[in-house]
Amino acid sequence: MWTGDRFLDAARAPARDEPSPRAILGVAVRGPLIVAGPCSAESEEQVLRTARQIAALGRVGIFRAGVWKPRTRPGQFEGVGAPALEWLKSARAETGLPFAVEVGNARHVEAALGAAADVVWIGARTTANPFAVQELADALRGADTPVAVKNPVNPDVQVWVGAVERLTRASITRLAAIHRGFSTYGARDYRHSPMWEIALEFRRRLPDVPLICDPSHICGRTETLAHVARTALDLEYAGLMIETHCDPSAALSDAGQQITPGGLRLLLDRVASDSGDTRPHAAAGALEALRENIDALDEALLDVLARRMEVARAIGRYKRETRMAIRQDDRWHRLMVARIASGANRQLSSRCVRRLFETIHDESIREQQAIAPAPPAVDRIGMGEAAADVSARAPRFRDPRAPAAP
Numbered sequence: 213m214w215t216g217d218r219f220l221d222a223a224r225a226p227a228r229d230e231p232s233p234r235a236i237l238g239v240a241v242r243g244p245l246i247v248a249g250p251c252s253a254e255s256e257e258q259v260l261r262t263a264r265q266i267a268a269l270g271r272v273g274i275f276r277a278g279v280w281k282p283r284t285r286p287g288q289f290e291g292v293g294a295p296a297l298e299w300l301k302s303a304r305a306e307t308g309l310p311f312a313v314e315v316g317n318a319r320h321v322e323a324a325l326g327a328a329a330d331v332v333w334i335g336a337r338t339t340a341n342p343f344a345v346q347e348l349a350d351a352l353r354g355a356d357t358p359v360a361v362k363n364p365v366n367p368d369v370q371v372w373v374g375a376v377e378r379l380t381r382a383s384i385t386r387l388a389a390i391h392r393g394f395s396t397y398g399a400r401d402y403r404h405s406p407m408w409e410i411a412l413e414f415r416r417r418l419p420d421v422p423l424i425c426d427p428s429h430i431c432g433r434t435e436t437l438a439h440v441a442r443t444a445l446d447l448e449y450a451g452l453m454i455e456t457h458c459d460p461s462a463a464l465s466d467a468g469q470q471i472t473p474g475g476l477r478l479l480l481d482r483v484a485s486d487s488g489d490t491r492p493h494a495a496a497g498a499l500e501a502l503r504e505n506i507d508a509l510d511e512a513l514l515d516v517l518a519r520r521m522e523v524a525r526a527i528g529r530y531k532r533e534t535r536m537a538i539r540q541d542d543r544w545h546r547l548m549v550a551r552i553a554s555g556a557n558r559q560l561s562s563r564c565v566r567r568l569f570e571t572i573h574d575e576s577i578r579e580q581q582a583i584a585p586a587p588p589a590v591d592r593i594g595m596g597e598a599a600a601d602v603s604a605r606a607p608r609f610r611d612p613r614a615p616a617a618p
C-alpha cells in the first residue's frame with residue numbers, strides 16, 4: 213500500500229549539478245521536454261498556423277495533434293483521419309518540429325509509420341485495454357519510432373506498467389509515459405484527478421521511463437494549468453504535454469482546455485524551473501501534492517456522506533409508509549460491529565470508527581424523524597411508549613469486546 217513517506221522519497225531524487233542533455237522520445241533536451249499542439253488536427257490551415265506559432269517560441273520539442281480521436285459519444289468530432297497526416301508532414305517540413313500522433317489500432321500505426329511520424333502515443337482509453345496495447349506493440353515491432361504511453365483511464369498502476377512492458381517485449385526501447393489523470397466518479401476540481409501518487413509509483417517501478425505530465429487533460433480548463441504544470445516540474449517530471457491551438461474557442465475538441473501559443477509562452481515563463489538544486493522544490497511539490505490528495509479525498513468523503521444521507525432519507529420515507537419505528541437498535545448494533553471490524557482491516561482505530569458512525573447515525577435518525585410522523589403509540593417491546601418519545605439520539609454503542617465499565 214502506498215504511504216506518504218514513499219511519495220516524499222520518490223520526490224527527493226538526487227539533484228544533478230549541471231543537467232546534461234538527454235534524449236526523451238528521440239529529442240535531446242537539457243530541461244523538461246515540452247510537447248505542444250492542438251488536441252485535434254482540424255484543417256491544414258489550423259495545423260500550419262498553430263505549428264508556426266509554436267515553433268516561433270523556440271521552446272517546444274515535439275508538435276502534437278490528434279488525427280484519430282477517441283470520443284466519449286458518437287457524433288462528436290472523431291478526427292480527420294489519415295489525410296491529416298499530410299498536414300503534419302507539411303508542418304514538420306516548414307518548421308522542423310518533429311510531430312506526434314495518437315494511435316489506437318494497427319491500421320493507425322501503419323498510416324502513422326507510413327507518414328514517418330516522429331513519435332506515436334497511446335491514449336488513455338487504449339492503455340486500459342491489453343488486447344489493444346498488444347495489437348499496437350505487434351504493429352510497432354521493428355519500427356524505430358518512439359512511443360509515449362498515457363496512463364489508463366482507471367487508477368491502476370499495474371495496467372500502466374503492463375502496457376509499457378508489452379512495448380518493451382516488442383523491442384521498443386524509446387519510451388515515455390504520460391500522466392494525464394484518472395477518471396473518478398464525482399470529480400470536481402479536475403477533469404481527471406491527478407492522483408500524483410500513482411504516477412510517482414509508476415516512476416518508482418520504471419525509473420528509466422521518462423515521465424511527462426499532461427496538465428491539459430488533468431485540468432480540463434485553462435485556469436489551473438500552471439499550477440499542475442508547476443507541481444509536475446517540482447516533482448522532477450521529464451516534460452509537459454500542453455494542448456495548444458491557434459484559436460482555442462473554435463476548437464472541435466477539448467476547446468475549454470486549450471491555450472494559444474502566446475498563452476503557452478506565458479505558462480512556460482510562469483513555471484520555468486529554477487536552475488540548481490531542485491530538492492527544496494521537490495519536497496514542497498510533494499507536500500503540495502499530498503495536500504491536494506487530502507482535499508480530493510475530503511471532497512469524496514463528503515460526496516459519499518451526502519449520498520448516504522439520501523439513502524437514509526429514502527429509508528425514512530419507507531419507514532413512514534410502513535409505519536415502522538425509526539430506531540432499529542438491533543440493526544444499529546450489528547452495523548457498528550461490522551463497521552468497526554472493517555475499519556480495523558483498514559488500520560482505522562475502533563474509537564475513530566465508532567465516533568464517526570455515531571455521528572452519522574445520529575444525523576440519519578434526525579433526518580428520518582423530520583420525515584416521519586410518529587408511528588402508532590405502541591412500540592416494538594410493547595411498553596406503550598410512543599416511538600417518537602424515544603431519544604432522538606441512538607444509544608451510545610458499547611463495543612462487546614471492550615472491558616465492562618467499573
Ligand code: PEP
Pocket residue numbers: 251252278282334335336337362392429
Ligand atoms: C488527447 O491527448 O487528445 C487525448 C485524447 O488524450 P487522453 O487519451 O489522455 O484522453
Ligand code: MN
Pocket residue numbers: 251252455465466
Ligand atoms: Mn484532447
